[in-house]
Amino acid sequence: MTRPVFLTRVMLRSYKSIGNCDVRLKPLTYLVGANGSGKSNFLDALSFVRDALVSSLDNALSGRGGVAEVRRRSSGHPTHIGIRLEFNLPDGETEGYFAFNVVALKNGGYEVQTEECSIGGRSKGPYYCIERGKLKSSSESTFPAVTSDRLALVAVSGMTAFRPVFDALTSMSFYNLNPKLMRELQKPQDGRLLKPVGENIASVIGHLERNAPEQIEVIEEYVQTVVPMLHGFSRRVIGPMETVEFRQKMAGSTHPWRFLAQSMSDGTLRALGVLTALFQGNLDYSPTLVGIEEPETALHPAASAALRGALVKASRQTQIIVTSHSPDLLDDSDIDPDSLLAVASDEGETRIAPLDEASRKTMRDHLFSAGELLRLNQLTPDLKSLEEQTKEFDLFGDILA
Numbered sequence: 001m002t003r004p005v006f007l008t009r010v011m012l013r014s015y016k017s018i019g020n021c022d023v024r025l026k027p028l029t030y031l032v033g034a035n036g037s038g039k040s041n042f043l044d045a046l047s048f049v050r051d052a053l054v055s056s057l058d059n060a061l062s063g064r065g066g067v068a069e070v071r072r073r074s075s076g077h078p079t080h081i082g083i084r085l086e087f088n089l090p091d092g093e094t095e096g097y098f099a100f101n102v103v104a105l106k107n108g109g110y111e112v113q114t115e116e117c118s119i120g121g122r123s124k125g126p127y128y129c130i131e132r133g134k135l136k137s138s139s140e141s142t143f144p145a146v147t148s149d150r151l152a153l154v155a156v157s158g159m160t161a162f163r164p165v166f167d168a169l170t171s172m173s174f175y176n177l178n179p180k181l182m183r184e185l186q187k188p189q190d191g192r193l194l195k196p197v198g199e200n201i202a203s204v205i206g207h208l209e210r211n212a213p214e215q216i217e218v219i220e221e222y223v224q225t226v227v228p229m230l231h232g233f234s235r236r237v238i239g240p241m242e243t244v245e246f247r248q249k250m251a252g253s254t255h256p257w258r259f260l261a262q263s264m265s266d267g268t269l270r271a272l273g274v275l276t277a278l279f280q281g282n283l284d285y286s287p288t289l290v291g292i293e294e295p296e297t298a299l300h301p302a303a304s305a306a307l308r309g310a311l312v313k314a315s316r317q318t319q320i321i322v323t324s325h326s327p328d329l330l331d332d333s334d335i336d337p338d339s340l341l342a343v344a345s346d347e348g349e350t351r352i353a354p355l356d357e358a359s360r361k362t363m364r365d366h367l368f369s370a371g372e373l374l375r376l377n378q379l380t381p382d383l384k385s386l387e388e389q390t391k392e393f394d395l396f397g398d399i400l401a
Helices: 039-054 057-062 152-156 163-170 179-183 201-211 213-226 266-279 301-314 357-364 370-375 383-390
Strands: 007-015 018-024 028-032 081-088 095-104 110-119 127-131 134-138 172-175 230-238 241-248 257-260 289-293 319-324 340-346 349-354
Touching: 007 039, 007 095, 018 039, 018 349, 018 383, 028 039, 028 370, 039 057, 039 081, 039 163, 039 172, 039 289, 039 319, 039 349, 057 110, 081 163, 095 163, 110 152, 110 163, 127 152, 152 163, 172 266, 179 266, 201 213, 201 230, 201 241, 201 266, 213 230, 213 266, 213 301, 266 289, 266 301, 301 319, 349 383, 357 370
Parallel strands: 028 319, 028 340, 172 289, 289 319
Antiparallel strands: 007 018, 007 081, 081 095, 095 110, 110 127, 127 134, 230 241, 241 257, 340 349
């Protein structure tokens, strides 16, 4: 059974290098652009929402250097952070949106100026609107106390009506894997979800071995395709610590040799981390969305086809967003041009839009693959879409489309 796309539309205003952004997402979306173009800031905006709900808005801002570092400055004047996420809940039948903007105060502080959440439309389902810490309207007869320095969705997550939105948004996961940390011995941790840089991968593999062995089989299949010499892997306990043990075929040996993670290459560890992030979903826990920074890093170009296949397979169960500037990863004539978002930097401002019509037609007619167009520097944002984004758009209200 294929799960519905979770995030259908993302609207951003003044988030780091992103001035204005209004894009639609697919089950698998590639953010493609040069280094420094701002691809990571798009993923970070989604991660910011998750972090603000899981911990607090203050922690989410301070962990990124404070509101002054998160908000974008335009022509020397400060601007306000705005985010709107339109979604389909995992039940596949309910759509809605969650939106808020954060205003910087003169004393260096901040406040949530407006926050709205609507499920199924104001005339159809639960909704609320908060302005500067005060409830303006709601479908619910009772409502918890809220303050202007926190997102109200945290407080209302205890209400049955809004809990599914909170759970779905906090189930997004984002990864920029670090082989150095994956290589070290690790303390046993909660293995239901892989952490952002992969520092608990041994616990995750152990959890999957116990609860979802079929997922381990899928990961092993792709790992062996990416790294043909590998025979398998498993969690290995060493005293009070744990790590990943790899089995590798060696010429002249009847049985595979065993190597701990500390002996493996960056490429092998990153491949395992990426594949674990993609296929970690199981009955115990399943992310609504997985975002991965440059999954092809440290992999041989020949492994790109296997990685691309893994991304496609995983996207049937979990929405996937990846950033990339790799022609090899995109070198497939079957890639849907609608799954690509081109990212470019214009005088320090990140612009994100679908591909221009010429590139889309070229791909649809199978004249060039996305990878070949990238090598030719022909994967560019559609100018009409960019022009539309420069116009004032409303983050709030029932404008689902």
